[in-house]
Amino acid sequence: MPRSVETSPADSDPALSEPPLPLFDTAQTVTLGPVPSYLKDHRKRLRARFLDGGAKAVPDYELLELLLFGALPRGDVKPLAHALIERFGDLAGVVTAPSAQLSKIEGVGESVLVALKVTQAVAGRLARAKVLNRPVISSWSALLDYCHTVMAHRSVEHARVLYLDRKNCLIADEELARGTVDHVPLYPREVLKRALDLDASALILVHNHPTGDSTPSEQDIALTRRVEEAASALSVVLHDHLIIGKSQEYSFRANGLL
Structure with a gap:
């Protein structure tokens, strides 16, 4: 017996509704009409402009349109792209938004969610x-870019530790804790236990501030001191503690706190 299919807000708008995915439900078939010529021409022009000029040639909402073309092969995706940008601020905010929040936007179904989350995963990797x-010293800018990519748009605080070998090469990048909008529990004992497991010689603490302000709190400063003391006792160097904001980061080392 075919299983029932839940409807979503998008089902009320044929232009944004998604056809069933055969991989998940082979009991239904849908006959789709041809794509209107004006939409076909728009997609063709947008793809050509992107191929000719790259990402700089198109604004965020059009890059998002290009991404949505594959997820929604029928219909005009421009209104959905605009709605997503308006709700989440920019392309990065859309791609990194929690799935539960994305699903509340009319027109966002499974295919759109998969497209956005795959894009996020690819960017991070x-x-x-x-x-x-x-070596982190010679690739410091790339390291900061990575930290911003995976942490700047998180809605709650996350703490991760970058573990380095004797040549200061990154050997492990691990998320150790998740918290609330203004706090994340991180225990020096857990940080150093993992360092010993990995035979790491140094480490970098990283956490984000969902408010966007990367200024350290008193708790951030106190935690950094505790980790530094515990690391020093085990001959492990704490190179830095980075706080990732929306558009900038705070380095304890650069600001003389390490």
Whole structure:
């Protein structure tokens, strides 16, 4: 017996509704009409402009349109792209938004969610590939880009630790804790236990501030001191503690707190 299919807000708008995915439900078939010529021409022109000029040739909402073309092969995706940008601020905000919040936008179904989350995963892995197993000193800018890519748009605080070997190459990047909008629990004992497991010689603490302000709190400063003391006792160097804001980061080392 075919299983029932839940409807979403998008089902009320044929232009944005998504056809069933055969991979998940082969019991239904849908006959789709041809794409209107004006939409076909728009997609063709937009793809050509992107191929000719790259990302700089198109604004955020049009890049998002290009992304949505594959997820929604029928209909005009421009209104959905505008709605997503308006709700989440920019392309990065859309791609990194929690799935639960994205699903509240009319027109966002499984295919759109998958497209956005795959894009987020690819961006993170590309940024990570530029720093993994490379000396952090010579790839510091790439390291900051990676931290911003994976943390700047998170809605709650996350703490991760970058573990380095004797040549200061990144050997492990691990998220150790998730918290609330203004606090994340991180315990020096757990940080150093993992360092010993990895035979790491140094480490970098990283956490984000969802408010966008990267200024450290008194708790951030106190935690950094505790980790530094515990690391020093085990001959492990704390190179830095980075706080990632929306558009900038705060380095404890650069600001004389380490």
